[in-house]
Amino acid sequence: MTLDVDIKHRQGSFTLHAQFHSEGRLTALFGRSGAGKTTLVNAIGGLVRPSEGRISVNGRVLFDAGQGIDVPIHRRRIGYVFQEGRLFPHLTARQNLLFGRWFTPRKDRRADFDRMVALLGIEHLLSRRPPTLSGGEKQRVAIGRALLADPLLLLMDEPLASLDEERKAEIYPYIERLRDDGRVPIVLVSHSVPEIARLATSVVVLSEGRVAASGQAAEILRRSDLFPHHDIAEAGALLETRVLRHEDAFALTLLETRAGPLTVPRLALPAGCPLRVRIRARDVILSLEQPHAMSALNVLPCRITALTASGGPGVDVSLDCGGQGLMARVTRKSVEDLGLAPGVVVYAIVKSVALDRDVVTQAPRGEDGP
Numbered sequence: 001m002t003l004d005v006d007i008k009h010r011q012g013s014f015t016l017h018a019q020f021h022s023e024g025r026l027t028a029l030f031g032r033s034g035a036g037k038t039t040l041v042n043a044i045g046g047l048v049r050p051s052e053g054r055i056s057v058n059g060r061v062l063f064d065a066g067q068g069i070d071v072p073i074h075r076r077r078i079g080y081v082f083q084e085g086r087l088f089p090h091l092t093a094r095q096n097l098l099f100g101r102w103f104t105p106r107k108d109r110r111a112d113f114d115r116m117v118a119l120l121g122i123e124h125l126l127s128r129r130p131p132t133l134s135g136g137e138k139q140r141v142a143i144g145r146a147l148l149a150d151p152l153l154l155l156m157d158e159p160l161a162s163l164d165e166e167r168k169a170e171i172y173p174y175i176e177r178l179r180d181d182g183r184v185p186i187v188l189v190s191h192s193v194p195e196i197a198r199l200a201t202s203v204v205v206l207s208e209g210r211v212a213a214s215g216q217a218a219e220i221l222r223r224s225d226l227f228p229h230h231d232i233a234e235a236g237a238l239l240e241t242r243v244l245r246h247e248d249a250f251a252l253t254l255l256e257t258r259a260g261p262l263t264v265p266r267l268a269l270p271a272g273c274p275l276r277v278r279i280r281a282r283d284v285i286l287s288l289e290q291p292h293a294m295s296a297l298n299v300l301p302c303r304i305t306a307l308t309a310s311g312g313p314g315v316d317v318s319l320d321c322g323g324q325g326l327m328a329r330v331t332r333k334s335v336e337d338l339g340l341a342p343g344v345v346v347y348a349i350v351k352s353v354a355l356d357r358d359v360v361t362q363a364p365r366g367e368d369g370p
């Protein structure tokens with residue numbers, strides 16, 4: 001899918017001037033509160049009318065101020081999932097799901113009810129009413145309702161924000177399935193770096209109404225300069241990997257990466273399974289010599305490509321490990337003491353336990369390992 005946005009919109013003292021092109025199956029809109037994410041999503045959905053510009057999805061123009069095109073909301077064929085599900089409380093889950101269909105012309109109805117229900121794992125909920133469902137179950141029904149209207153694009157505005165970590169973890173696999181199913185491209189608003197690292201194929205970073213950066217998830221996530229201060233610790237590299245083999249005696253799994261083998265806690269996945277691993281810059285230690293007699297299992301030889309001062313005591317060290325980018329966050333003092341500079345060969349040390357289920361996730365289809 002392609003999503004092209006180039007719009008200006010003023011509301012009160014705030015101006016949104018967003019310009020980007022995305023080809024991702026799941027494009028995440030990231031930015032701090034008030035950056036303009038909801039305004040942008042509303043403009044794509046037709047709830048907000050920009051003062052200037054153009055929006056098109058797969059070449060289909062939804063809005064073009066210059067040409068006087070402004071496709072009405074119900075003809076845009078865009079699904080919307082809000083933070084709170086907004087289901088009809090007096091209807092059953094099945095009736096809520098079918099409600100989505102009524103607005104789609106008969107000739108455009110392609111989504112298969114049973115298939116969607118199975119994909120979202122909500123078969124057993126169909127006769128229940130929303131007040132009896134958990135937050136996560138409601139959101140799955142809300143996603144199903146949006147998809148059964150056969151949208152050409154699904155907008156999700158922080159759909160998991162009101163859920164606790166456990167409920168979120170329950171829904172991620174369903175969003176991953178939708179993403180990899182590839183039938184409907186998704187635009188997801190998210191505040192959470194781990195969520196983006198898990199789900200996104202592309203990321204657009206908004207800052208004060210402007211696009212600070214946009215591109216492939218891996219490329220954006222290693223740029224700590226793009227993240228608000230409290231999120232910097234989450235910045236790091238996304239590695240495309242594959243399960244190599246298991247070491248059952250130690251409850252460990254070996255992954256194959258371009259940077260070399262990585263050991264992680266045992267995964268219940270078969271050999272060959274493609275994965276994404278996020279290695280946070282704060283979980284990487286650098287050594288000038290190859291360490292031995294040490295408990296950390298992951299030691300990756302690499303070359304420093306750049307040093308970026310991050311303000312305060314920290315410095316981000318960009319590394320090239322056999323063609324795989326990696327990041328380490330060290331102190332300015334370590335940079336001086338160790339003589340770290342571009343071109344210097346170092347060993348990156350990553351503790352296996354830092355690579356837990358939060359950072360080892362299913363790779364989007366198409367990202368097929370190293």
Ligand SMILES: Nc1ncnc2c1ncn2[C@@H]1O[C@H](COP(=O)(O)OP(=O)(O)OP(=O)(O)O)[C@@H](O)[C@H]1O
Binds near residue numbers: 036039
């Ligand atoms: N109807 C409105 N009139 C005037 N200003 C508005 C209106 N709606 C939103 N704003 C302002 O526009 C800016 C962007 O708001 P928006 O809701 O798009 O941000 P956001 O990135 O989605 O924030 P959050 O993450 O908190 O939801 C904010 O400064 C907000 O106060």
